[in-house]
Amino acid sequence: MDKKIDKNLHRLEKKAILEAEKRNKPGECLKYVQAIIDEDLTNEMIGSKILASANIGYKLVNAPIPRTIFWQRSVQQTLKGTNNEMCLDEKYQDEDILLHIMTASELNSYSISHNLVDHIKTIADIYPGKKLSLMIFGLKEYCRNNRANIGRTAFETALTELQLLHNISHRLLDTAEDVAQVFLQFSKSIAEKPYKKEREEKMSGQNFYLANDNKDCVRVKDNIGLTNLWKNHLCKFPTVTLDTAEAIIQKYPTASKLIEAYESNNANGPLLLADIPIRRSAIGPISSSRKIGAELSRKIHSFYTQSIADFVLQ
Structure with missing residues (x-):
């Protein structure tokens, strides 16, 4: 019983x-x-x-x-x-x-x-x-x-x-x-x-960026997923495709590496990424005629170095 x-x-x-x-x-x-x-x-x-x-x-x-x-x-x-x-x-x-x-x-x-x-x-x-x-x-x-x-x-x-x-x-x-x-x-x-x-409460303040409840969010745990997060972030720039983001990551695997490069190349900062070649696909050949370009390089540089609060990225 x-x-x-x-x-x-x-x-x-x-x-x-x-x-x-x-x-x-x-x-x-x-x-x-x-x-x-x-x-x-x-x-x-x-x-x-x-x-x-x-x-x-x-x-x-x-x-x-x-x-x-x-x-x-x-x-x-x-x-x-x-x-x-x-x-x-x-x-x-x-x-x-x-x-x-x-x-x-x-x-x-x-x-x-x-x-x-x-x-x-x-x-x-x-x-x-x-x-x-x-x-x-x-x-x-x-x-x-x-x-x-x-x-x-x-x-x-x-x-x-x-x-x-x-x-x-x-x-x-x-x-x-x-x-x-x-x-x-x-x-x-x-x-x-x-x-x-x-x-x-979960979405308040900085928690909004950690919620991971959107299809565009990237899960990061114990540093696993940081590369995908960096790639996802770069793809938010206008005209940046997956191939373009991967080309930048090959040269600068993290955002901190890119910012350090900007700080050490003040004079050439706006054109730092311009000559980076873009592969046609992850395993495709390098195309000498296809590069990041000066315009996109300037936009990315402005995003990471601009100190004006109401600056509009164009």
């Missing part, structure tokens, strides 16, 4: 490790996010469209503020149960994004009574620490049907004030399908947030 329990524990632990590795991957991360949706939305066309198009898990709740949606992420799996019956239990934590869908009629009422900011503050008190985004539904149709009472300009002024003074973003949506589309956009963005944050 003990061996059976140990085997079950090992299987569950291995499964938890594999699940943890997939949590941040695009295409997989949506499986670990669920939307917490106000159940009153299910009684409206908006809610039915959201639920019909939802490609993530969701839970309906009786929310203190009507038409609100926020998200939770499964952060880890823990073992629970008795020794005879162990299973993995999902643990969820709230994300900091809150979506509030407001009808144009409600917006009009708050604008007339000058209570829009108070309403937003009430939401902030109920959901502390969450970044609120407003979705205004049906504004165009409402203004069309109530031209004598209210103008769209008044609405937009109130919403702009919210954005500038209280950092509350908003979207104007005309149909239930638009609301469902925005819900999907938020869901995907929230699901991929850890992956994008990790990638941003």
Whole structure:
């Protein structure tokens, strides 16, 4: 019996490790996010469209503020149960994004009574620490049907004030399908947030050049690959082909060697590479008529020796 329990524990632990590795991957991360949706939305066309198009898990709740949606992420799996019956239990934590869908009629009422900011503050008190985004539904149709009472300009002024003074973003949506589309956009963005944050940290500052996640990047490890990196770098110059880069490398196998040559040949620096012959291929004959040339030699020299910050290589 003990061996059976140990085997079950090992299987569950291995499964938890594999699940943890997939949590941040695009295409997989949506499986670990669920939307917490106000159940009153299910009684409206908006809610039915959201639920019909939802490609993530969701839970309906009786929310203190009507038409609100926020998200939770499964952060880890823990073992629970008795020794005879162990299973993995999902643990969820709230994300900091809150979506509030407001009808144009409600917006009009708050604008007339000058209570829009108070309403937003009430939401902030109920959901502390969450970044609120407003979705205004049906504004165009409402203004069309109530031209004598209210103008769209008044609405937009109130919403702009919210954005500038209280950092509350908003979207104007005309149909239930638009609301469902925005819900999907938020869901995907929230699901991929850890992956994008990790990638941003990886690509920040000088790490951008070390990321090695582009097809044009060259992998360098323990000095292996430096020649390919130098060759790749030379090929970035206009008109420099692979044959041309290899010809330069034959003479100057590293960038430091080339820079040293420039420093020791100040007077002849611009034309240092001009007479280097270029082979037709890696094993082809040397062509006396095909050389680096003065123009390209000057460009490469300027790139490595120019000290003017805003110099443009032409």
